[in-house]
Amino acid sequence: MLSQSLERCGKSCRLRWINYLRPDLKRGMFSQQVEDLIISLHEVLGNKWAQIAAQLPGRTNNEIKNFWNSCLKKKLMKQGIDPATHKPLEENMEAIKDEKKNSTYNNEKPKMEAIHHHHHHLHGNISKINEESSQHFVNKIEFDSLSSYLNGENNNNNNNGGGFLWESENKLENLLEFQTNQMKNLEFKGSSSIEESKIIQNQINSATFGSYHPLMSMSENERAGSFGIVHHI
DNA sequence: AACAGGTTCAACCGCGACTTA
DNA sequence: ATAAGTCGCGGTTGAACCTGT
Known part of the structure; x- marks a missing residue:
């Protein structure tokens, strides 16, 4: 929305370019697959819009x-x-009720649990994602996505195009790249049949926790280090 | 047609992180 | 080392638009 005058500072010009003028921006509705993907990513990443957007080429945070x-x-x-x-x-x-019950015995614990419960959407620091969810993610990646991928169920097999190399020296980096490519494929391919939609949905489910490595800075890299994945690999 | 209430989305704001001089 | 400038992000705002009455 243009303000009364057309005067813009550098900052607002930059913002307008990023959010509105960039030629590579996609416009229009989000597909059902992308909706589901956003929901899945939000579940894991919280309000980290930039990281979510990094998985959806042509969409801004x-x-x-x-x-x-x-x-x-x-x-x-x-x-x-x-x-x-x-x-x-x-x-x-129920959780709130339980919290109230427990709080009659212990004032501190419920607070901590509440904070824990809401950590990633309110003050979503990637490093704070609880072990359960990251472990869940790792499990999913391992048993759903990776196994099927390695078994050749995924046809998109160019070496640079997302194949996960378990033997690779840098497994974490490779895993993240693998996930990124899975996500990107979803946006670019689109679905033409129910079968394909199912496959895509499976990919979404299995690669829920998309890599944010396209945007990853040194500090973010460190944060990624806090994830269970690192320990797991 | 006119109005109210709800929705959408570009733009703004403030802050922390990062870079540069 | 540090002050100033810049960047990137998430939260919020408000004008334009839509819908129902």
Whole structure:
């Protein structure tokens, strides 16, 4: 939206370029697959819009953030899922009840649990993602995606194009690259049949925790080091 | 047609991280 | 070492648009 005058500072010009003018931007609706992908990524990454956007070529963090706030949040609510925790709303209510119960015995613990519960969407520091979710992710990657990938179920086998090299020296980097390519393939390919949609959905499920390495800086690299994956590999 | 309320989304703001002089 | 400038991000705002009455 243009302000009253057309005066722009460098900062707002940059922002306008990034969010609106860039020629490589995609416009229009998000496909169902991409919606699901955003939800999956949000579940793991929280409000890390830039990292989510990094998995969706041609989409900006602003666009995804807006889409989340205006559409996806409501969609999840309608489905009875808390968009903040990605858990069923009833379950949240139970958790709150439990919290109240417990708080009569212990004032500190419930607070800590609540913080733990909400850590990644409120103050989503990647390094704070709990072990359970990262372990879950690793398991999924290992048994669903990687195994099928290594068994040749994925046809997209160019060496640079995402094949996960278990023998590679830098397994973490390779794993992250593998995931990135999976994500990118989703956006570029699109789906033409139900079968394909299923495959894509499986890919989303299995590669839920997309790599943010396209944007990864040194500090982010360090943060990635906090993930269970590192220890696992 | 007119209005109110809701929704969308580009733009703004402030902050922390990073870079440069 | 450090001050100033720049970048990138997430949260928020508000004008434009849509929908229902």
